[in-house]
Amino acid sequence: MDDQAAGSPQDAHRVPHCYRHPDRETGIRCTRCERPICPECMVNAAVGFQCPDCVRSGSGTGHAPNAAMPRTLAGGTVAADPHLITKILIGINLAVFIAVQFSEPLLNDLVLIGRWPPEPFLPTDGVADGDWYRLVTSMFTHEAIWHIAFNMLSLWWLGGPLEAALGRARYLALYFVSGLAGSALAYLLGAPTTGTLGASGAIFGLFGATAVLMRRLDYDMRPIIALLVINLIFTFTWANISWQAHIGGLVAGVVVGYAMVHAPRERRSLVQYGTCALVLAVIVGLTLLRTAQLT
Structure with missing residues (x-):
């Protein structure tokens, strides 16, 4: 300065x-x-x-x-603490991470898995058996310290500005829809007996929405594009990474993010939350399709 x-x-x-x-x-x-x-x-x-x-x-x-x-850029209410929801999400992820370190059965109950393989694995139900809650709980579950550290740093870096720009309710809707989209695509295209966990689907949704927001504000797009490309390279080159969750979250984040920042003012809430509802309907449809294939 x-x-x-x-x-x-x-x-x-x-x-x-x-x-x-x-x-x-x-x-x-x-x-x-x-x-x-x-x-x-x-x-x-x-x-x-x-x-x-x-x-x-x-x-x-x-x-x-x-x-x-x-109002915020997206029509949300301006909050005294514009990063509160981001802090709460980080806190939930950290709490779950600590809990699963002391309980393997708890970890097995939270991960996203279509169908558990036969013994010697625990006889636990998967999404295909009716445990749809795993599509949500897996978004807050991490097993390795490097995994949660990377995701929480990304959540803080991306989530704070987005929460301030969108408002709490719209930001929370973006986060959960992106995370669920990642879970649904991992469930649809992944091996049914492979467990998936982590906030990466939601994080990639924030990447997509950040790119849309920066474009809307006419910011220099090169930094976010470079960071996204690097993350996509890791997604498709590193082992044990669910590319399905990353791509599902990214696509949902772009779609929902675009609706959030480009909705016409006179129909803003209808367009924003209507888009979220449509994406959720697609998520439910994909989940039902995969469940029918596995049952």
């Missing part, structure tokens, strides 16, 4: 930088405090855009109680 005082002759020829993200140039200012804000920090207001700080302190500014509530 430049340490020169604002208003110097040199500053007059420079594009302002977001006060919350000093590395980002912007030509937009908060309509209340007039500080420069980048697209990620822009909150829709009745007139123009406001910064998150002004939104949080809005109740004490004398604005009318019935004034239009500021």
